[in-house]
Amino acid sequence: MAVKVRIPTPLQRLTGGKEEVEGKPGKLIDLIMELDKEYPGLAERVSENGKIRRFVNIYVNEEDVRFLNAEETEVKDGDEVSIVPAIAGGRGI
Amino acid sequence: MGFVTGLKCRECGRQYDIEPIYVCEFCFGPLEAVYDYRKIKKAISRKKIEKRDENLWRYRELLPIDKEPQAGLYSGFTPLVKADNLGRELGLKELYIKDDTVAHPTFSFKDRVVAVALTKAKEFGFDTVACASTGNLAHSVSAQGAKAGFKRFIFIPATLEESKITSSLIFEPHLVAVDGNYDEVNRLCSEIANRYRWAFVNINIRPFYAEGSKTIGFEVAEQLGWKAPDNIVVPCASGSLLTKIWKAFKELKEVGLLKTADTRVFAAQALGCNPIVTAIKNDTDVIRPIKPETIAKSLAIGNPADGYYAYAAVKESGGYGEDVTDDEIVEGMKLLARTEGIFAETAGGVTVAVTKKLVQQGYINRNEVTVICVTGNGLKTREALEGRMASPIYIKPHIDAFEEALKRI
Numbered sequence: 001m002a003v004k005v006r007i008p009t010p011l012q013r014l015t016g017g018k019e020e021v022e023g024k025p026g027k028l029i030d031l032i033m034e035l036d037k038e039y040p041g042l043a044e045r046v047s048e049n050g051k052i053r054r055f056v057n058i059y060v061n062e063e064d065v066r067f068l069n070a071e072e073t074e075v076k077d078g079d080e081v082s083i084v085p086a087i088a089g090g091r092g093i
Numbered sequence: 094m095g096f097v098t099g100l101k102c103r104e105c106g107r108q109y110d111i112e113p114i115y116v117c118e119f120c121f122g123p124l125e126a127v128y129d130y131r132k133i134k135k136a137i138s139r140k141k142i143e144k145r146d147e148n149l150w151r152y153r154e155l156l157p158i159d160k161e162p163q164a165g166l167y168s169g170f171t172p173l174v175k176a177d178n179l180g181r182e183l184g185l186k187e188l189y190i191k192d193d194t195v196a197h198p199t200f201s202f203k204d205r206v207v208a209v210a211l212t213k214a215k216e217f218g219f220d221t222v223a224c225a226s227t228g229n230l231a232h233s234v235s236a237q238g239a240k241a242g243f244k245r246f247i248f249i250p251a252t253l254e255e256s257k258i259t260s261s262l263i264f265e266p267h268l269v270a271v272d273g274n275y276d277e278v279n280r281l282c283s284e285i286a287n288r289y290r291w292a293f294v295n296i297n298i299r300p301f302y303a304e305g306s307k308t309i310g311f312e313v314a315e316q317l318g319w320k321a322p323d324n325i326v327v328p329c330a331s332g333s334l335l336t337k338i339w340k341a342f343k344e345l346k347e348v349g350l351l352k353t354a355d356t357r358v359f360a361a362q363a364l365g366c367n368p369i370v371t372a373i374k375n376d377t378d379v380i381r382p383i384k385p386e387t388i389a390k391s392l393a394i395g396n397p398a399d400g401y402y403a404y405a406a407v408k409e410s411g412g413y414g415e416d417v418t419d420d421e422i423v424e425g426m427k428l429l430a431r432t433e434g435i436f437a438e439t440a441g442g443v444t445v446a447v448t449k450k451l452v453q454q455g456y457i458n459r460n461e462v463t464v465i466c467v468t469g470n471g472l473k474t475r476e477a478l479e480g481r482m483a484s485p486i487y488i489k490p491h492i493d494a495f496e497e498a499l500k501r502i
Contacts, residue, residue, distance in 0.1 A: 010118070045119065054104055054401060055121040066379050085121035087283070087398070 003031065003075050006082040011046075015039045023081060028058065029071035031081070046083055047071065055086040095159035096133045100124040100300055103402070111159075113217050113297045123398070124300045126157040134348040139319055142350075149205050149308040155344055156209055156308075157301045163215045164241045165208020167197045169308050173316035173464070178432035179445070183452050187462045189322070190429070191313055194437055194470040199236050199260070201229035201391075201438075201469035202334070206305035207237045207294060213301040214292035220244060221291040225282040227275050227330065227391050228257035229469050234294060235264040246291065248278050254390065254476045274385065276396050306334045310341025313464055314351060321345070321354040323461035324412075326448045328361045328440045328468055329369045330392045332403030335360055338466070339406040359456070360407055360414035361447035363387035363422060363439075369397055370414035372404045380404070388419045388477040389439040391469060413456045417446040423481050425449070426471060436471035444468075 003023040007015050015021055021039070023031040029050055036043035046056045051071055058065045059082040065073045075081060100109040104122030115124050133154045145151045149169025150162045172192045180188035193202040207230070214222050223246040224234045231247045238245040245266035249258070250273060261268055271278045279296075286293040294302045314321050321342045327335040335358060342354035362370045365387030368380050380400035385393035397403070407414060417425065422439055425446030430436050437445070448465050451457045486502075488494040 010121075048105075048120075053120050053122075055117075055123070067381065085116070087116045087121055087123060 001077045003077065004080045005031070005035065006080070008083055008085055010085060011042065011083065014042050014045070023075070025075055025077045025079070027071070028052075028060070028065060028069075028073045028075055028081070031075055032071075057084045057086050058082070059084065095157070096129050096136070096154055097126050097157045097159070098129050099127050101127045113214075113219075113292060115297050115299045126300050126304055128155065128157075128344075130344070130347045137348055137350065139315075139350060142315065149208060149305070149312075152308055152311045155304075155311065155341075155348070157304045158209065158212050159216055162208070162212050164211035164237050165204055168204040168208045168237075169196070170312055171196055173313060174433060174435065176433050176465070179429060182428065182432055183449055184459050185452060185457070185463055186460050189313075189317070189462075189464045190433060190435060191309060191464055191466045192435055193309070193466070193468050194435055194441070196469075198240075199229070199232045200473065201233065202306070202309060202466075203229040203233040203469075204237065205308050206230075206302045207233040209305035210292070210294035210298045210302035211237055211241050211243065213298055214243070214294070215241065217292065217298075219290070219292035221246065221289075223282070223285070223291045223293045224248065224295055225275070225279045225293070226295075227393060228253050228473070229391055230295065231261045231268070232257060232473070235261040235266045235268075238266065239264045243292075248282050248285075250275055250278055252390075254474055256473055256475055260473065275394050276382075279398075303333050303337060306337035307341035307344065309334070309466060310338040311345065313338075314342065314345055314354075317462065317464075319351060320462075321351055321356045322464045323355070324357050324359065324457050324463040325466065326359045326361055326444050326451065326457075326463070327466045328392055328444045329403055329414075330394045330397065330440075332360075332369050332397045332399035332401075334466075334468070336399050336402045336406045339410055356410060357412040357457075358407055358410040359412045359447070359451055360403060361444040362414070362416045363389040363392055363443055364416045364418050365389075366393050366395060367416040368395065369400050369403050370416045372400065373407050373414035376408075378404055387422075388474075389422055389443050390474070391438060391440045392443060413451065415447045415450045415454075415456075417443060417450065421446040423478065426478070429467070430471070435467060437467045438469040438471050438474040439477045440469055441467040441471070 005023045102117035105120040147170040174190040176188040221244040251270040345351040346354040366385035382396035422442040426442035
């Protein structure tokens with residue numbers, strides 16, 4: 001069944017344009033590191049030294065992991081993970 | 094001649110050119126203007142500043158513009174009122190009110206940040222300015238934008254106080270009332286900012302805009318005779334004002350205008366919207382967003398963009414934070430009015446009421462120099478006082494009627 005991981009637009013360049021990829025169940029930070037093997041560069045955009053970056057929000061089944069167990073949050077088969085930059089929008093025109 | 098060398102991500106330190114951008118492309122952190130303090134130190138002096146006009150551009154070397162100011166030419170340098178009556182009531186020996194109720198031209202501290210934002214928008218060549226606002230910013234951008242000749246799109250929550258809506262409409266901008274709270278308006282504006290080449294003062298111009306708040310700190314220090322106060326109490330919405338006041342004192346020391354800057358910074362919020370104060374009290378750097386519910390609508394930001402930085406500034410300065418109920422807010426407004434003759438908006442009531450609590454709890458020492466930041470005029474939030482005021486004394490036009498009434502006072 002695996003884990004659905006939604007990738008925000010600014011990071012889709014790293015996943016070959018895919019807005020949804022598959023992750024392995026387990027600790028969130030491990031899931032990210034595993035994804036990084038297939039999509040190099042992804043891990044360092046959302047995490048630093050094993051911790052989720054302050055301005056990156058990650059939701060597991062719509063819950064902000066900051067209020068679960070942060071990077072240690074256990075992600076199960078069938079869960080949905082969303083990565084959302086905290087400050088909406090990027091470069092102005 | 095400007096002293097900004099570029100923009101820098103506050104989180105990962107990546108550097109960017111001076112452009113209307115506000116998010117780090119790498120880690121999504123917020124960008125901040127970077128100054129060449131060594132050059133500024135050589136260019137600036139107390140005497141030089143003292144000779145300048147009494148407006149916020151007095152401190153222009155520490156503001157992020159490259160050429161001449163183009164807005165807010167009469168803004169800033171509001172009174173620092175020595176508040177002996179209020180001080181006596183609160184038990185404080187030396188208390189001051191930084192009184193932005195009389196800010197020019199729109200009676201709130203937003204005139205400072207807007208003056209800087211509009212000047213920068215001109216430098217970038219924008220013809221349209223915009224903002225997401227809880228009210229005071231809408232008013233300031235509508236007004237200053239009109240004078241500066243900009244097309245204006247102003248986005249507000251539809252439930253904003255009537256007086257604030259009128260205050261913006263008189264300047265005939267495009268005023269868009271959104272069916273949502275401020276956080277939702279803000280999110281919508283980020284999407285719009287991505288699509289249209291407009292200068293959203295608190296979004297894509299934010300790194301420049303936010304710097305305007307430092308002028309409160311600069312002015313307080315100069316008005317105290319080039320001295321930083323021991324304590325300063327600052328109301329928090331996004332948290333930006335508090336972080337910039339703290340930064341201002343540190344910069345004054347950096348460029349040699351102050352010898353020391355050991356100010357304790359205190360955060361003031363309403364109980365019905367207290368994410369920053371909660372983080373401070375729990376000593377955590379994780380801000381838990383809430384849904385605001387308070388009469389202090391100008392502070393009703395449930396997901397404060399600078400929440401973490403406000404927490405960090407308070408911690409670094411050795412300060413603290415408190416929150417107050419709606420009843421305490423109104424009491425704070427009345428206390429300030431009857432002791433010092435200043436009619437502040439709800440945010441001012443919050444800050445006075447919080448100061449009272451902080452003194453009672455021993456966080457503010459009675460013998461120290463304390464400044465309360467009053468950020469907006471009470472005429473702008475009259476709705477908050479409905480049903481909470483005493484009545485006038487009604488009499489017939491006869492002297493007997495008056496004397497009868499006098500007996501009952």
